[in-house]
Amino acid sequence: MGQGMMELPTVxxxxxxxxxxxxxxxAGVDFKFFESRIGLDFTYYNRISENQIGAxxxxxxxxxxxxVTNFGSISNKGxxxxxxxYPIVTNDFTWSMYLVYTKNKSEITELADGVDEIVIxxxxxxxxxxxxxxxxxxxxxxxxxxxxxxxxxLVDPSTGMYINDKEMGIIGDPNPxxxxxxxxxxxxxxxxxxxxxxxxxxxxxxxxxxxxxxxRGVTKDTENRLGTRVIKGVYGDANTLEPxxxxxxxxxxxxxxxxxxxxxxxxxxxxTFAINSCDEVATYDxxxxxxxxxxxxxxxxxxxANKLRLSNAEISVVGRNLWYFAPNVPKYTNYDPVVNTFGxxxxxxxxxxxxxxxxxxxxxxxxxx
Amino acid sequence: xxxxxxxxxxxxxxxxxLTSCDLDxxxxxxxxxxxxxxxxLTATEYEVAATFSEGYYINTHLASxxxxxxxxxxxxxxxxxxxxxxxxxxxQAYRYAIKNCDEIIxxxxxxxxxxxxxxxxVLRVYTYMNMxxxxxxxxxxxxxxxxxxxxxxxxxxxxxxxLLVVINKxxxxxxxxxxxxxxxxxxxxxxxxxxxxxxxxAANTLKLKLLVQSRKAKADITNWQNELNALLAENNFIGNGxxxxxxxxxxxxxxxxxxxxxxxxxxGGQKSVWINPWFYEVLNGKTYNFKQNPLxxxxxxxxxxxxxxxxxxxxxxxxxxxxxxxxxxxxFMGSNSGQTSNSQENSMTCIGxxxxxxxxxxxxxxxxxxxxxxxxxxxMLQAYSVPFxxxxxxxxxxxxxxAKQLLEDGIKASIYHVNxxxxxxxxxxxxxxxxAINSLLLGVLSAYDAAATNAKKxxxxxxxxxxxxxxxxxxxxxxxxxxxxxxxxxxxxxxxxTPYDQTKEANALAEPLxxxxxxxxxxxxxxxxxxxxxxxxNANINNKGRVVSDxxxxxxxxx
Numbered sequence: 016m017g018q019g020m021m022e023l024p025t026v027x028x029x030x031x032x033x034x035x036x037x038x039x040x041x042a043g044v045d046f047k048f049f050e051s052r053i054g055l056d057f058t059y060y061n062r063i064s065e066n067q068i069g070a071x072x073x074x075x076x077x078x079x080x081x082x083v084t085n086f087g088s089i090s091n092k093g094x095x096x097x098x099x100x101y102p103i104v105t106n107d108f109t110w111s112m113y114l115v116y117t118k119n120k121s122e123i124t125e126l127a128d129g130v131d132e133i134v135i136x137x138x139x140x141x142x143x144x145x146x147x148x149x150x151x152x153x154x155x156x157x158x159x160x161x162x163x164x165x166x167x168x169l170v171d172p173s174t175g176m177y178i179n180d181k182e183m184g185i186i187g188d189p190n191p192x193x194x195x196x197x198x199x200x201x202x203x204x205x206x207x208x209x210x211x212x213x214x215x216x217x218x219x220x221x222x223x224x225x226x227x228x229x230x231r232g233v234t235k236d237t238e239n240r241l242g243t244r245v246i247k248g249v250y251g252d253a254n255t256l257e258p259x260x261x262x263x264x265x266x267x268x269x270x271x272x273x274x275x276x277x278x279x280x281x282x283x284x285x286x287t288f289a290i291n292s293c294d295e296v297a298t299y300d301x302x303x304x305x306x307x308x309x310x311x312x313x314x315x316x317x318x319x320a321n322k323l324r325l326s327n328a329e330i331s332v333v334g335r336n337l338w339y340f341a342p343n344v345p346k347y348t349n350y351d352p353v354v355n356t357f358g359x360x361x362x363x364x365x366x367x368x369x370x371x372x373x374x375x376x377x378x379x380x381x382x383x384x
Numbered sequence: 385x386x387x388x389x390x391x392x393x394x395x396x397x398x399x400x401x402l403t404s405c406d407l408d409x410x411x412x413x414x415x416x417x418x419x420x421x422x423x424x425l426t427a428t429e430y431e432v433a434a435t436f437s438e439g440y441y442i443n444t445h446l447a448s449x450x451x452x453x454x455x456x457x458x459x460x461x462x463x464x465x466x467x468x469x470x471x472x473x474x475x476q477a478y479r480y481a482i483k484n485c486d487e488i489i490x491x492x493x494x495x496x497x498x499x500x501x502x503x504x505x506v507l508r509v510y511t512y513m514n515m516x517x518x519x520x521x522x523x524x525x526x527x528x529x530x531x532x533x534x535x536x537x538x539x540x541x542x543x544x545x546x547l548l549v550v551i552n553k554x555x556x557x558x559x560x561x562x563x564x565x566x567x568x569x570x571x572x573x574x575x576x577x578x579x580x581x582x583x584x585x586a587a588n589t590l591k592l593k594l595l596v597q598s599r600k601a602k603a604d605i606t607n608w609q610n611e612l613n614a615l616l617a618e619n620n621f622i623g624n625g626x627x628x629x630x631x632x633x634x635x636x637x638x639x640x641x642x643x644x645x646x647x648x649x650x651x652g653g654q655k656s657v658w659i660n661p662w663f664y665e666v667l668n669g670k671t672y673n674f675k676q677n678p679l680x681x682x683x684x685x686x687x688x689x690x691x692x693x694x695x696x697x698x699x700x701x702x703x704x705x706x707x708x709x710x711x712x713x714x715x716f717m718g719s720n721s722g723q724t725s726n727s728q729e730n731s732m733t734c735i736g737x738x739x740x741x742x743x744x745x746x747x748x749x750x751x752x753x754x755x756x757x758x759x760x761x762x763x764m765l766q767a768y769s770v771p772f773x774x775x776x777x778x779x780x781x782x783x784x785x786x787a788k789q790l791l792e793d794g795i796k797a798s799i800y801h802v803n804x805x806x807x808x809x810x811x812x813x814x815x816x817x818x819x820a821i822n823s824l825l826l827g828v829l830s831a832y833d834a835a836a837t838n839a840k841k842x843x844x845x846x847x848x849x850x851x852x853x854x855x856x857x858x859x860x861x862x863x864x865x866x867x868x869x870x871x872x873x874x875x876x877x878x879x880x881x882t883p884y885d886q887t888k889e890a891n892a893l894a895e896p897l898x899x900x901x902x903x904x905x906x907x908x909x910x911x912x913x914x915x916x917x918x919x920x921x922n923a924n925i926n927n928k929g930r931v932v933s934d935x936x937x938x939x940x941x942x943x
Contacts, residue, residue, distance in 0.1 A: 016571075016574055016631065016633060016641065017571070018423075018426045018571060018572050018574065019420075019422075019423045019426065019572075020423055020426045020427035020430060021416070021419070021420050021423035021424050021426075021427055022424060022427035022428065022431065022480065022484050023424075023483055023484055023487055025479050025480070025483075072920060073533065073920065074533070074534060074535070074916075074917050074920035074921035074925075075471075075474055075475040075477075075478040075479055075916055075917055076478045076522070076523035076526075076527045076528075076535045076917060076921065076925070077478070077527070077528065077532065077533060077535060078478055078479055078482065078483040078527065078528035079479065079483075080475075080479055082533070
């Protein structure tokens with residue numbers, strides 16, 4: 016109607032907000048042996064961050080939707096190891112290796128009274144990255160398969176497919192168990208070649224991209240699509256989520272046949288392994304090997320450099336992300352599990368069909384006058 | 385030498401620039417620090433209207449509770465605590481409507497602005513009254529109070545008593561001729577543009593509604609009889625054209641100002657509002673299902689303004705129908721025919737021009753896509769409710785008055801409103817003329833005269849009020865619970881009848897087809913508390929011991 020509107024905000028800020036405090040204990044040693052041919056660097060740290068500033072959801076009758084205040088504490092413990100080796104050192108040729116290993120374990124040690132979990136991200140109602148007391152930072156919570164007490168998944172006898180659990184649970188931890196990288200540098204006179212491999216173990220990624228690939232059957236993983244399939248599980252009741260037992264109180268293993276297409280694609284009435292799957296099934300382990308960087312550099316000899324009135328000149332060619340291999344994602348999808356829709360934020364491990372990682376080449380020219 | 389001069393010159397300029405900057409890094413020059421009361425008023429009016437906007441939030445599904453519409457998603461009174469629309473109205477009321485109302489009241493009292501304070505109070509009482517009517521005991525004294533994170537619920541009768549005090553204060557505000565009134569008011573007041581006389585009428589009407597609503601428990605309200613007598617003696621209520629309603633326009637950018645119900649139904653992906661066949665039979669005077677239809681044989685002239693038939697009497701439906709009568713295609717509440725989930729996107733009967741600014745029914749059929757403009761107001765207090773409320777008081781409380789004349793006034797006022805809304809949405813639509821009005825009145829008033837007891841007369845009055853309140857669910861829901869009229873479908877004999885066959889083709893039957901309904905739940909007297917509140921305030925607000933279809937009532941809902 017052409018009238019401006021102004022209203023009170025729905026986020027309430029604590030007038031007595033305090034800063035966050037981090038207390039850290041760190042200890043390390045630095046060794047060098049054999050005239051610095053072998054160097055060892057080890058650090059252990061234990062960090063506790065308290066008085067975190069966060070938003071607590073408020074009951075609607077308070078008039079606010081969230082209340083920003085201090086609460087909670089997070090602990091991060093871990094160690095870092097660096098190994099510096101020079102296997103070959105001669106006048107013309109040097110080979111050096113640098114190995115680094117890091118392991119970090121985070122844990123939410125405390126949240127506010129009466130708060131069981133805080134959601135930190137996720138665009139849909141599931142999966143969401145949450146903070147739960149006793150769990151690592153930002154674990155993913157989502158729908159899971161219904162299982163027996165021994166962890167065997169339940170199969171619905173009328174469809175031959177898995178049954179989803181009614182309650183959501185933790186489906187994965189996007190924090191990796193450890194990361195390690197090895198850099199090799201070879202120098203021959205004015206030429207230097209270095210390449211870096213790295214390996215990340217653990218972490219998880221919920222990937223809607225993989226569910227699309229498998230669900231539409233466009234990769235060689237689903238090439239074999241004739242014939243019937245029987246998935247592994249025991250019969251269960253979809254309403255009570257209890258396994259159906261036979262006369263001797265034993266589990267009845269699934270023998271209902273389904274088609275290959277039903278494994279990956281459904282109309283939404285049951286969960287599959289791809290399209291319309293429950294979140295647990297769409298989450299993959301993010302272990303990945305990678306050739307992260309290869310650099311070839313040439314340092315111009317001083318004679319030439321001086322002729323051009325330069326004190327130093329160097330040309331180099333760099334290639335990044337040249338090769339990767341993720342063993343725990345479907346083989347023919349060539350998927351890079353570090354793709355993360357939320358980028359460099361608190362929320363990790365969720366990929367809503369983000370752009371894939373790229374291979375990059377660069378050419379550097381460095382001139383010192 | 386040249387370099388040195390350049391150096392000095394450059395440094396001098398930079399030094400000058402640095403000292404002339406007086407922006408503080410901690411102060412954002414775009415951040416709003418002063419409260420603009422005029423804009424706060426507009427925002428508050430918008431938020432209050434949005435809370436109970438027709439076809440939006442809880443009213444999307446409450447319309448099926450009063451059997452104006454049928455809903456596939458919430459059939460058979462199934463608004464469970466976790467349902468989003470139930471929680472949306474609760475959240476909207478507290479976080480947006482009430483919070484801003486309280487702020488207006490506080491700042492206006494401080495600045496001695498009686499108009500703003502009165503408006504804030506009227507809107508606050510309106511919002512809280514509807515909330516209590518739906519949920520009974522709700523947070524009131526501890527709601528929106530700084531420092532209280534888990535407000536406790538107040539007893540619904542205590543809230544009503546306090547609301548009566550507040551509305552009296554509002555009336556005093558509007559009668560106050562000596563206040564300073566420093567805040568500007570005019571176009572920013574979307575209801576009455578600052579007209580104090582109209583606001584006073586609205587406040588009086590709201591007070592009448594509060595007293596009528598609580599009449600069965602009047603002993604619980606302080607001074608009920610005296611308040612009512614004084615109010616009726618003053619007789620200063622909303623008249624035709626003075627309704628308290630939130631306007632909508634056809635503007636789409638920069639913000640969408642069309643009625644929410646229109647946008648959802650006419651431009652949403654799938655239509656979800658079905659016209660309830662029980663309502664259809666009352667409007668058309670049929671008795672296929674409503675065997676004791678009090679308005680049998682009377683065809684209401686408001687029909688083409690209320691709903692629109694996409695199909696024609698002889699044309700095919702998109703799929704096999706559940707309930708069909710000529711061009712009217714819909715689904716029946718609790719139907720077990722198995723045909724209710726068939727898609728009827730292009731053949732179902734849709735809500736029309738009066739409820740949401742949709743399409744006027746000329747009887748030729750055709751899909752609604754691309755028609756309508758969403759220009760229809762959100763009704764909050766209507767002129768037509770006043771004669772109906774007075775008629776109810778005459779028939780039940782024995783106050784002085786002619787109930788038959790009041791019934792006629794109410795129907796005429798409702799038709800006046802239908803004409804006004806239809807004309808504002810589409811000036812080419814014809815108005816309901818005197819001939820049609822007189823014909824309707826002839827039928828209704830004869831039925832009224834034929835009604836033997838006051839209870840039967842009340843049935844006619846309340847059924848007509850229910851018709852007038854089509855799609856205005858909260859008021860209709862309170863009326864049904866308080867008076868027991870109109871009589872609703874309760875599936876007692878588990879049978880539903882459809883006059884046309886359950887086929888794709890139009891096939892009129894000699895005898896209506898009988899089919900089964902599921903067991904219809906007992907009529908819910910109150911709403912569940914929504915999960916958005918029970919999860920965060922469980923100690924005070926929870927659904928333990930709350931049985932919505934049996935003995936949990938609002939205080940005025942005395943059996």
